[in-house]
Amino acid sequence: MDYAGRLTAHLPMATRVLMLKSDGSVLIHSDGGSYKPLNWMSPPCSVKEITSEDQVEWVVTGKNDDTLRILIEEIQHDSSHELGIDPGLQKDGVEKHLQELLAEHPATLSAGLTLVRREFPTAIGPVDLMCRDAEGRSVAVEIKRRGDIDGVEQLTRYLDLLNRDPLLTGKGEVRGIFAAQEIKPQARVLATDRGITCTVVDYDALRGLDDPTERLF
Amino acid sequence: MDYAGRLTAHLPMATRVLMLKSDGSVLIHSDGGSYKPLNWMSPPCSVKEITSEDQVEWVVTGKNDDTLRILIEEIQHDSSHELGIDPGLQKDGVEKHLQELLAEHPATLSAGLTLVRREFPTAIGPVDLMCRDAEGRSVAVEIKRRGDIDGVEQLTRYLDLLNRDPLLTGKGEVRGIFAAQEIKPQARVLATDRGITCTVVDYDALRGLDDPTERLF
């Protein structure tokens, strides 16, 4: 196989699995690795088959002059199937859902915390949750599935900006809470250094706070 | 199919392609989309088959209690093949290669520029290229395939550090060059604001500077 597009790549002749989808896209899998093929062509693209004496060649052309040439010396097995339209995947549990759950139960982050609004708008982007604590101080919450340094930097930028707003700082400086299902040690150190509270969120426990009869799974 | 791990996901019953690799990993593909399966389990993992009256169930267990349950109502086709060890993919044209080419031809970045060394070590990581200009000033080059804000931040951190080293600043402040095949507008604004020069690199032209007889493709 030879690929030319964003990069140039070559695969020596070997036994592999070729998958050809109905949109013309092609996947070349080896027996291992992960779900990522060794090489591929994404749709939209078209496949042209060139048959010569003792071999078959596929020339796959994608957008932007991407080309994939596959030489087939031997076919161990060939099978074709009609799959029909796929109903699609239902996902649950990413950052958005975590945000919804925490918006419903802000007190799990810190006792006495109440929600002011979700996606609180600022000039440099929305703050995930804007809350108020028992003393009336504003609290900005940044939610991540995985808490690493980038998230702390992001929250810090928000806090810098928010603390210039007299409407928010009336009862004292705006506090920050960094909430994630997992917080990396480096992120925790940086956050602590900046006076930001780190909270590890237990997703299953949060879901348990909702009415179980409303859950699909 | 039901998946429970980092997130929870469900796939309704439909006709799909299941691929089972020798390391136990499982891929569930629909007839379209891209190379990414609808769902999967990455190695290391193990598959257990449970056969009942009128259906087959696969229970795939991965690391961290990830589980994938697949109910199979009907098998339209089943085929197994030994692929053997794969020779692997040969790549060409990513950042590493771009760095090699620019290291050979630093003057294409800025007239009179000469290379001091590649991967110049600092306490916070290596600078892609450390150069010197015609006036003897040090020039730090950060190379990206796609230039966005992160890259400018990275180069800024390097420059802050390098400018504290008297050995480098003897002939004046260390300059920065941000080189990429494509530079995002935001990145260009930020770089300019910080006195960093932006250079769009023409990969094909750079390759042309090398002896064509040395090229494999």
Next chain:
DNA sequence: CAATTAATGTCGCGC
């Protein structure tokens, strides 16, 4: 349509 951001990212290198 371009730009921004999350991802069950995956992959590879260096410490």
Next chain:
DNA sequence: GCGCGACGTTAATTG
């Protein structure tokens, strides 16, 4: 083995 950054990232969301 962990941490960090690139990736033909891909994919979803938003302006």
